[in-house]
Amino acid sequence: MKEIKLKGLNETIYTDTCPNGLQVYMWVKKDVNTFYGTLSVKYGSIYSNFKIGNKIYHTPHGVAHFLEHVKFNEDKDTTAHDYFFKMGADTNAFTTFNYTNYQVLGSTNPKDNIIHLLDFVQNDYFTKNIITNEKGIITEEAKMGEDDPYTVMLFKHLDNLFNNNEHKYLITGNKEDIKDITLEDIKLVFDNFYHPENMFLVVTGNFNPYEIMEAVRENQNNKLFSKYNNPQRIIAKENKKVRVAKEELNINVTNKKIKIGIKIAKDTFKGYDDLHIRILLSLILRASFGTTSDFKDYLLEKELISNLGYINEIFDDYVIIMFTIDSNYPEEVIKLFQDKLNNLEVTEKTFNRIKNANIASLILDFEDVEVVNGIIQTEILNYGDIIDNLKEIYENITYKDIKDFMKYLDVSNQSILVLKPLE
Amino acid sequence: MEYKKINCNSYNIHTIKTDKFKTVRMEIIFSREVKKEEMPIFTFLSDIMSDSSKDYQRRKDIAIRLEELYKATFYGATNKVGNLFTISFILEFIAPQYINEPDYLKNVLKFPFEVINNPRVKNKEFDLTNYNIVKKRIIEEIESVKESSDKLAIINALEKMDSTSPSSYKVLGDKEDIEKITPQSLYDAYLDLFNHSNCDIFLIGDINMDECVQIIKDNFKNHVIKLSKPRIIVNNKLRKKVLKVVENSNFVQSTLVMIYNIKSLDKLMKDATFHVFNYLLGSGGISSKLYKNLRVDNSLCYSLRSLYLKYDELLLIEVSLDDSNIKKAEKLIKKSLNEMINGDYTEEVIKDAKKNLIFSLKMGCDNNVSILNNYVFNYFDNLPLLEERIKLIENVQKEDLIKCGKALSINTIYVQKSLEKDE
Numbered sequence: 001m002k003e004i005k006l007k008g009l010n011e012t013i014y015t016d017t018c019p020n021g022l023q024v025y026m027w028v029k030k031d032v033n034t035f036y037g038t039l040s041v042k043y044g045s046i047y048s049n050f051k052i053g054n055k056i057y058h059t060p061h062g063v064a065h066f067l068e069h070v071k072f073n074e075d076k077d078t079t080a081h082d083y084f085f086k087m088g089a090d091t092n093a094f095t096t097f098n099y100t101n102y103q104v105l106g107s108t109n110p111k112d113n114i115i116h117l118l119d120f121v122q123n124d125y126f127t128k129n130i131i132t133n134e135k136g137i138i139t140e141e142a143k144m145g146e147d148d149p150y151t152v153m154l155f156k157h158l159d160n161l162f163n164n165n166e167h168k169y170l171i172t173g174n175k176e177d178i179k180d181i182t183l184e185d186i187k188l189v190f191d192n193f194y195h196p197e198n199m200f201l202v203v204t205g206n207f208n209p210y211e212i213m214e215a216v217r218e219n220q221n222n223k224l225f226s227k228y229n230n231p232q233r234i235i236a237k238e239n240k241k242v243r244v245a246k247e248e249l250n251i252n253v254t255n256k257k258i259k260i261g262i263k264i265a266k267d268t269f270k271g272y273d274d275l276h277i278r279i280l281l282s283l284i285l286r287a288s289f290g291t292t293s294d295f296k297d298y299l300l301e302k303e304l305i306s307n308l309g310y311i312n313e314i315f316d317d318y319v320i321i322m323f324t325i326d327s328n329y330p331e332e333v334i335k336l337f338q339d340k341l342n343n344l345e346v347t348e349k350t351f352n353r354i355k356n357a358n359i360a361s362l363i364l365d366f367e368d369v370e371v372v373n374g375i376i377q378t379e380i381l382n383y384g385d386i387i388d389n390l391k392e393i394y395e396n397i398t399y400k401d402i403k404d405f406m407k408y409l410d411v412s413n414q415s416i417l418v419l420k421p422l423e
Numbered sequence: 424m425e426y427k428k429i430n431c432n433s434y435n436i437h438t439i440k441t442d443k444f445k446t447v448r449m450e451i452i453f454s455r456e457v458k459k460e461e462m463p464i465f466t467f468l469s470d471i472m473s474d475s476s477k478d479y480q481r482r483k484d485i486a487i488r489l490e491e492l493y494k495a496t497f498y499g500a501t502n503k504v505g506n507l508f509t510i511s512f513i514l515e516f517i518a519p520q521y522i523n524e525p526d527y528l529k530n531v532l533k534f535p536f537e538v539i540n541n542p543r544v545k546n547k548e549f550d551l552t553n554y555n556i557v558k559k560r561i562i563e564e565i566e567s568v569k570e571s572s573d574k575l576a577i578i579n580a581l582e583k584m585d586s587t588s589p590s591s592y593k594v595l596g597d598k599e600d601i602e603k604i605t606p607q608s609l610y611d612a613y614l615d616l617f618n619h620s621n622c623d624i625f626l627i628g629d630i631n632m633d634e635c636v637q638i639i640k641d642n643f644k645n646h647v648i649k650l651s652k653p654r655i656i657v658n659n660k661l662r663k664k665v666l667k668v669v670e671n672s673n674f675v676q677s678t679l680v681m682i683y684n685i686k687s688l689d690k691l692m693k694d695a696t697f698h699v700f701n702y703l704l705g706s707g708g709i710s711s712k713l714y715k716n717l718r719v720d721n722s723l724c725y726s727l728r729s730l731y732l733k734y735d736e737l738l739l740i741e742v743s744l745d746d747s748n749i750k751k752a753e754k755l756i757k758k759s760l761n762e763m764i765n766g767d768y769t770e771e772v773i774k775d776a777k778k779n780l781i782f783s784l785k786m787g788c789d790n791n792v793s794i795l796n797n798y799v800f801n802y803f804d805n806l807p808l809l810e811e812r813i814k815l816i817e818n819v820q821k822e823d824l825i826k827c828g829k830a831l832s833i834n835t836i837y838v839q840k841s842l843e844k845d846e
Contacts, residue, residue: 136722140676291482
């Protein structure tokens with residue numbers, strides 16, 4: 001087993017790979033009562049179209065999420081919930097755009113719980129009856145989303161930003177998609193994506209990593225898996241321009257909201273890897289639009305806004321920046337945003353303060369078993385490996401790096417969504 | 424873990440020394456009995472007091488100072504638990520041993536006192552700009568409740584149950600309550616806060632507690648003699664005939680809320696037994712009776728809530744679902760409760776539920792907020808500490824659970840009807 005030392009953080013990640021390809025990552029914290037195991041499958045809602053060799057497959061939207069729901073059935077009368085309930089452990093799962101994650105959180109018998117996590121996720125029990133029963137439940141979940149204005153806003157905005165890219169579709173699928181999902185779709189996806197080579201296990205908390213690794217290896221060696229077909233997601237060709245530049249919509253909000261989305265082709269940032277794009281962009285956004293920024297302070301003081309938040313993501317070949325603003329003066333605020341975006345500036349003093357605060361956060365992150373588990377998942381999914389020198393990377397970023405990066409920041413390709421209360 | 428209570432005449436300092444966490448948390452808690460008309464103004468006050476001060480005139484300035492203090496966090500919060508109303512100022516910061524700065528502990532610990540002792544007040548009025556920013560934010564927060572179907576249904580159901588009961592009072596109040604508050608009345612409330620509240624400061628972390636106590640004493644002068652602790656339990660009236668209310672909404676799903684009074688349980692039953700009862704009934708997730716009857720066997724819903732409002736002596740069950748299934752859901756909820764009263768569950772299931780609850784409590788032992796909260800309620804209500812609660816849960820017997828079921832008396836059935844009829 002390999003030990004990855006996280007430089008400057010005094011933390012160690014244990015890692016190993018099973019002969020069948022399952023990767024395992026572990027972080028030990030001896031003074032807690034709990035352990036947290038997550039099994040991630042690199043298959044999420046954006047994988048509706050894929051190919052194996054030359055054969056192309058299309059599935060309805062929402063299959064990843066549907067499969068996550070029915071995965072808990074272990075046989076006719078048993079679910080994974082029954083097992084973990086008996087063990088005094090908690091289990092759950094979620095589906096994102098790019099992966100599906102199954103979890104167990106417990107305080108005793110980490111080995112048995114982790115092994116059962118592997119067993120139920122890798123078990124192929126699906127029936128027509130299960131699929132039929134689950135449709136009602138998932139339809140109600142999708143309707144809950146329709147009642148949540150933040151979900152409606154987010155996906156409407158993504159739909160306007162993207163022309164064809166799968167990030168524009170609901171993770172659950174809509175009611176029609178859910179109706180269309182069949183047992184065959186579920187089996188097709190399970191057989192091809194739920195393979196150890198396409199999964200990774202992360203265990204954090206209080207346990208013996210050598211004992212866990214031995215048990216996992218033995219468990220995987222005792223299972224038969226067919227050859228990994230290495231299915232490839234088909235990424236729809238995406239026009240660089242946003243689909244809809246501006247739209248107004250009446251939905252169930254009580255006050256007006258604005259969403260400003262910026263879509264930048266990733267290849268604009270020549271010479272920057274994904275990690276540096278994320279770090280540098282976060283620093284710039286925080287300095288320019290965060291609570292310590294003059295711009296946000298001005299908008300609040302003039303009572304033009306009551307809230308302002310932002311996120312930045314990399315979706316396939318695009319960097320997406322999304323602002324969500326609560327404001328009753330959309331036109332004025334949008335104008336001020338355009339001025340600000342076209343004249344971004346970060347002072348050296350601000351840069352140093354934010355950089356130091358972020359470094360302090362890195363130290364604090366390694367305190368909570370769930371947070372650390374999430375960090376490991378994100379690094380594996382985004383970068384394919386553990387970043388062992390993240391603190392160093394932050395420390396080495398200079399003010400000049402920020403200035404240089406800002407030259408590439410083209411904010412012209414925007415999609416603006418204004419949401420108003422129902423009339 | 425070492426707990427100490429230091430009597431400082433007009434306030435107490437409670438220190439919880441543990442080396443389990445890298446962060447240190449301090450909560451300055453002002454407490455008093457719930458009064459409907461007081462809660463909105465104190466909520467406004469806690470918000471404006473943590474948003475600005477004489478030295479830090481804007482939220483931006485406070486945020487910059489917090490970043491300089493290595494990303495410390497500081498905020499005000501109000502909370503209502505039964506008949507107890509708390510106005511808290513919360514500081515969390517990285518333990519000094521991780522920071523190479525000699526005066527760091529002193530600087531970070533005195534910061535919240537600098538802020539709350541020196542509000543931005545002139546001529547006995549809070550600053551108008553800060554006032555307007557906070558007012559706008561709170562009004563929007565109040566209005567945003569209308570965007571959330573489940574929150575709105577729960578608030579309305581409690582109000583219909585008894586609008587004169589503290590259980591139905593809203594911490595933020597209504598828009599009209601906020602409109603009535605002036606910069607002058609806020610300053611009166613500020614004086615009232617210090618003159619007519621109990622004050623307790625809780626501190627948890629791996630630091631030299633004697634040094635901390637001295638720093639607090641040097642920076643916080645509170646001249647008010649302590650008052651007696653308020654009675655925390657709300658005695659909600661029983662109903663001879665169930666109140667049934669149906670109201671229309673704009674939501675896609677309907678929401679059903681059923682409220683039960685919990686009659687005359689002793690402290691042990693309230694502190695331990697009822698938690699096991701509720702776990703088996705609905706709070707225990709998919710393995711519980713309500714989930715089994717409504718979701719697993721009948722596909723009526725995605726999620727539901729069974730809330731034990733201990734200090735209100737109420738049990739509240741909430742489920743969002745298709746309008747056509749409301750009657751069926753009501754019957755299934757009653758059926759689930761009858762099964763609980765009839766003891767329709769095995770000793771093994773009880774044992775498993777206890778195991779799960781104990782796991783949750785053990786998880787609480789890994790979290791500084793949970794530990795601190797436990798000491799807060801140990802002080803206010805003699806709530807046993809986490810280790811002791813584990814023992815109490817272990818001793819719960821089936822006959823006690825049946826008694827919990829028999830202690831329930833239906834009070835209100837509230838339906839928030841959806842706008843559209845689903846196909």
